[in-house]
Amino acid sequence: MAITTVELSSTDIKVAKVAHGLMLMTWKKPVIPDEQCFESIKAGLDLADPGEKIILNSAEFYGYAPPEANLELLNRFFTKYPEYRDRAFIAVKGGYNSKLHRPDCSPEFLRQSAENVKKSLGSKPDVFQCARQEKDRPVEETVGILKGLAEEGFFDYVGLSEVSEATLRRAAKVHPISLVEIEISPWSYEEETRKVIQAGKELDVTVLGYSPLGNGFLVSNSQPGTQFNDIRAHIPRLAPGAFEANLKVRDALTKISTRLGITNAQLCIAWVASLGPHVIPLPGSAAKSRTLENFSASNMKLSEADLKEINEAIDAFEVVGNRYPEGVPVWT
DSSP, X not given: OOOOEEEOTTSOOEEESSOEEOGGGTSXXXXXXXXXXXXXXXXXXXXXXXXXXXXXXXXXXXXXXXTTHHHHHHHHHHHHOXXXXXXXXXXXXXXXXXXXXXXXXXXXHHHHHHHHHHHHHSSOOSEEEESSOOTTSOHHHXXXXXXXXXXXXXXXXXXXXXXXXXXXXXXXXXXXXXXXXXXXXXXXXXXXXXXXXXXXXXXXXXXXXXXXXXXXXXXXXXXXXXXXXXXXXXXXXXXXXXXXXXXXXXXXXXXXXXXXTSOHHHHHHHHHHTTOTTEEEEOBXXXXXXXXXXXXXXXXXXXXXXXXXXXXXXXXXXXXXXXXXXXXXXXX
């Protein structure tokens, strides 16, 4: 399978137009066996030609016991398959204080976080992102700290996550931002989302669109009453009442994907990818078959008529429920 590639902002690195999120490999119960995860990771990395890379997205806290379980999984993978390291561009989120249950962008904590990421991963990541910007700390200070840590060799590039347009613009004045990670999907395309995408275009910042499948809801056959055993159990849009109302969005997309002869996953990923050459969908998968399905969407070009139909379907329904539970910071 050939894959479409783009140049990652602030670098000369060619990356696939679809990235691979690893969160649910370790942030669900029961934890998925290593070999299944390894086959899923290899399936994506095998698609990269020489000189190309696949973005692998992880975090310092994507695990239960220990929180670093996702990074340790990657450590085991690259220990077993060292030949794959050159095909991967590893993006890691940190800067979240699990003990205090809040972002912590202080110099002391970011250094501790960067050291912990490097130790758990077994090597330095390519890019480090603060999972959230600390509310009462200027982003200029945060980016300045990250710039210093990059110069010390803890990682190569600076990224951000779940920030507003205004925060992104301020950050980019301090140091080049390689990527910004925000939620983008047919049921998560708010005004602020569009502003960040536009700012990324103007500032030459790659936008990673996480959860393009709507936490799996937009591509699943799950019905009211479904019990989730992972982070989805806490998503307001999947709570009783909201779940039933949001089925209208999924049903509308299913009609379109059926007509086009593709899956809902491919439809959602191709739609996110269509939002700009600098926008890279970031679906998660822990199974080889799903990984290949996700990456196949990198080559799908939706026509203007298709995009119009999808956008009309998105605009026709009001999504019920917030993206996160109350108290979780968004657009910081």
